[in-house]
Amino acid sequence: METLTSLCASRALVSHTARPMPISAAGSSVSAKGYACSIKSRAFPPRKQRASVVKAAVAVEQQTEKPKVALVRIGTRGSRISAQFDVIAFKESPLALAQAHETREKLMAAHSELAEEGAIEIVIIKTTGDKILSQPLADIGGKGLFTKEIDEALINGDIDIAVHSMKDVPTYLPEQTILPCNMEREDVRDAFISLNASSLADLPAGSIIGTASLRRKSQILHRYPSLKVVENFRGNVQTRLRKLNEGVVHATLLALAGLRRLNMTENVTATLSIDDMLPAVAQGAIGIACRSNDDKMAEYLASLNHEETRLAVTCERAFLLTLDGSCRTPIAGYASRDENGDCLFKGLVASPDGTRVLETSRKGPYAIDDMILMGKDAGKELLSRAGPGFFNS
Numbered sequence: 001m002e003t004l005t006s007l008c009a010s011r012a013l014v015s016h017t018a019r020p021m022p023i024s025a026a027g028s029s030v031s032a033k034g035y036a037c038s039i040k041s042r043a044f045p046p047r048k049q050r051a052s053v054v055k056a057a058v059a060v061e062q063q064t065e066k067p068k069v070a071l072v073r074i075g076t077r078g079s080r081i082s083a084q085f086d087v088i089a090f091k092e093s094p095l096a097l098a099q100a101h102e103t104r105e106k107l108m109a110a111h112s113e114l115a116e117e118g119a120i121e122i123v124i125i126k127t128t129g130d131k132i133l134s135q136p137l138a139d140i141g142g143k144g145l146f147t148k149e150i151d152e153a154l155i156n157g158d159i160d161i162a163v164h165s166m167k168d169v170p171t172y173l174p175e176q177t178i179l180p181c182n183m184e185r186e187d188v189r190d191a192f193i194s195l196n197a198s199s200l201a202d203l204p205a206g207s208i209i210g211t212a213s214l215r216r217k218s219q220i221l222h223r224y225p226s227l228k229v230v231e232n233f234r235g236n237v238q239t240r241l242r243k244l245n246e247g248v249v250h251a252t253l254l255a256l257a258g259l260r261r262l263n264m265t266e267n268v269t270a271t272l273s274i275d276d277m278l279p280a281v282a283q284g285a286i287g288i289a290c291r292s293n294d295d296k297m298a299e300y301l302a303s304l305n306h307e308e309t310r311l312a313v314t315c316e317r318a319f320l321l322t323l324d325g326s327c328r329t330p331i332a333g334y335a336s337r338d339e340n341g342d343c344l345f346k347g348l349v350a351s352p353d354g355t356r357v358l359e360t361s362r363k364g365p366y367a368i369d370d371m372i373l374m375g376k377d378a379g380k381e382l383l384s385r386a387g388p389g390f391f392n393s
Contacts, residue, residue, distance in 0.1 A: 166282035186257035210249035221354030322379025
């Protein structure tokens with residue numbers, strides 16, 4: 001099987017075409033696909049450093065005539081890695097970029113004026129979570145690690161819509177913004193990936209699992225206390241697979257939704273059931289925000305909204321809001337529609353070491369008010385059962 005190498009590791013100030021392209025070398029058993037770039041760069045005379053935002057036009061070819069002003073500018077994540085002579089290089093988050101491209105394609109399909117060349121741009125913005133990779137997320141602290149700078153660009157008018165992984169979005173929204181759209185949810189389950197074991201149960205005692213998620217860590221240790229979990233296993237999907245290839249860990253867990261969006265499911269050893277690994281709140285869902293006074297963007301986003309997903313995410317976020325969870329609190333929650341059309345919600349809180357895991361569930365009508373009440377009620381129950389100090393440990 002192909003091994004992992006790098007994607008385009010840097011970006012100049014560019015207008016480029018992005019397309020799926022395999023990146024490979026011989027000698028390992030996990031592979032990666034990413035976005036290849038056709039880069040057109042310019043040299044600039046030295047002057048004050050430009051703002052660290054790269055606009056990447058998504059048109060197939062740049063017109064030789066006067067450039068068209070984009071009707072929609074989509075904000076997504078990335079981090080600057082170098083800057084020289086006013087040419088700024090970036091490394092994007094491949095998954096964030098894939099989600100931005102999915103948004104672009106759906107907008108183009110739904111609105112003929114957006115299908116024209118140059119009508120949509122993708123703007124790559126560095127976020128705190130992308131810049132600080134040497135520490136566990138729990139140690140960085142704060143909320144909105146992967147959204148704050150994108151939200152600021154939205155409020156300032158540098159972009160028109162902001163595409164987020166909903167699991168990264170805090171339970172509050174910044175003033176002047178709304179989040180009216182959740183696109184149809186991907187598979188919410190987690191994927192187990194290992195070079196020498198078929199499942200978590202097959203890993204020998206003392207095996208090391210890499211993850212950046214306290215939610216995954218606590219559930220793994222609760223079921224398999226003989227395993228070891230390294231929680232500062234950070235980086236994009238490609239980086240984590242490279243570390244796995246290099247033997248840094250024996251296995252890792254990744255969201256199946258991200259692997260599907262990156263066309264990298266060939267790396268999956270096994271898919272964990274919801275009962276074995278309850279997903280993060282809003283896992284697999286994409287949320288798109290716009291300014292609260294921008295009726296045109298709200299109209300565009302309404303055409304992409306998947307109401308069943310929006311209701312499920314709202315239920316889960318009501319649960320999270322009630323718990324007032326942070327990156328230091330292992331919390332999981334999942335709302336789904338059962339065979340009778342009702343909402344089935346499952347929630348979980350745990351101690352980071354997995355010694356305590358508290359679970360609950362609710363069932364009721366698949367309607368917004370009922371689902372918000374279910375999420376809140378489940379959160380209140382677990383707060384009561386956990387007792388004082390549980391969420392501060």
